[in-house]
Amino acid sequence: MCAECSGGMKIQPIKIQVQGDPVFLKRRIIPYGLREAVHKTLNDLCVKGIIEPIQSSAWGTPIVTPLKSDGKTPRICGDYRLTLNSRLLKQTCTTVEVEDILNRLHVSKVFSKVDLKDAHLQILLDESLSILTTINTPFGLFIYNFLPFGLSCSPVIFQEVMNKVVSDLEGVEVYQDDLIVHGSNKVVHDQRLIALLRRLFEENITVNPNKCSFFVSSFEYLGYLVDGNGFRPDMKRLAPLTNAPSPKNLTELCSLVGALQYYSRFIPNFSCRANCLFNILTFKWSEEQESCIRSLLKFLQSDVVL
Known part of the structure; x- marks a missing residue:
């Protein structure tokens, strides 16, 4: 369960249904300043058995290399939007409502956040599917042995797997790679934390201790600040x-309204107050819309706790 070793959950290898013909796209050029880091990351993934090189494939997906939170290490992601995603049959999963999780945390006083390392890359793929995940890089072709980032079905599959892993554990909430343990007091919390860590060990699920926080009275979670009194928007x-x-156009307006809707429970009569924003079909910003936006944001900056 350490951070250094590659995981490999004790579940049956995942099978994904695909329809349509293979797609092979040429590799992308990696910026010179990133080439060495990308090469090293690919080698590390090979050493861990997460990917392996192959000579040829009917499938080929170029990669994107966003940097991890340390600002130095590239994350290798196949740009499956261009190849595999449109050919995947839709995956279903029990819906996880953020508000339900927050409401269950409401009665607790002690919390721990457990971060799972490399999330999807701990779920083994069925051998027959690995060839579909082929990534085309400046350093050759590689296939994934584990569920890769970038597949549209990966978050759904990961959530469903983790739901099953913790389904019988009390006081444990799961949203993707973040697990929250909570209890009304330290004794209850500690019992639940031990039960979770034991389960993760039994299932060979790897934890990243550097991103975990234990025995806290408040924490940031999914855009909220949570403590024993409830939850409120995270001001940061x-x-x-x-x-x-x-906003300067409809795209920017839709993005802003979407963010406001996420916190709409803190804005009384949100639909009525924001009505003038929903009725804009052709973008034309006026004092009415500006006043509306500032009024909604003012509600979110209050000290209301749910």
């Missing part, structure tokens, strides 16, 4: 909204 997450300039 709101700062980009409150400091942003007025």
Whole structure:
């Protein structure tokens, strides 16, 4: 369960249904300053058995290389939007409502957050599917042995797997790679935390201790600040909204309204108050819309706790 070793959950290898013909696209050029880091990351993934090189494939997906939170290490992601995603049959999963999770946390006083390392890459793929995940890089072709980032079905599959892993554990919430353990007091919390860690060990699920936090009275979670009194918007997450300039087009407006809707439970009569924003078909910003936006943001900056 350490951070250094590659995981491999004790579940049956995942099978994904695909329809349509293979697609092979040429590799993308990696910026010179990133080439060495990308090469090293690919080698590390090979050593861990997450990917392996192959000579040829009917499938080929170019990669994107966003940097991890350390700002140095590239994350290798196949750009499956261009190849495999449109050919995947839709996966279903029990819906996880953020509000339901937050409401269950409401009665607790002690919390721990457990981060799972490399999330999807701990789920073994069925051998017959690995060839479909072929990535085309400047350093050759590689296939995934584990569920890769970038597949549209990966978050759904991961959530469903983790739901089953913790389904019988009390006081454990799961949303993708973040597990929250909570209890009304330290004794209850500690019993639940031990039960979770034991389960993760039994299922060979790897934890990243550097991103875990234990025995806290408050924590940031899914855009909220949670403590024993309830939850409220995380002001650090709101700062980009409150400091942003007025929208200049419909795309920017839709993005802003979507963010406001996420926190709409903190805005009384949100639908009525935001009505003038929903009725814009042709973008034309006015004092009415500007006043509406500032009024909605003012509600979110209050000290209301749910």
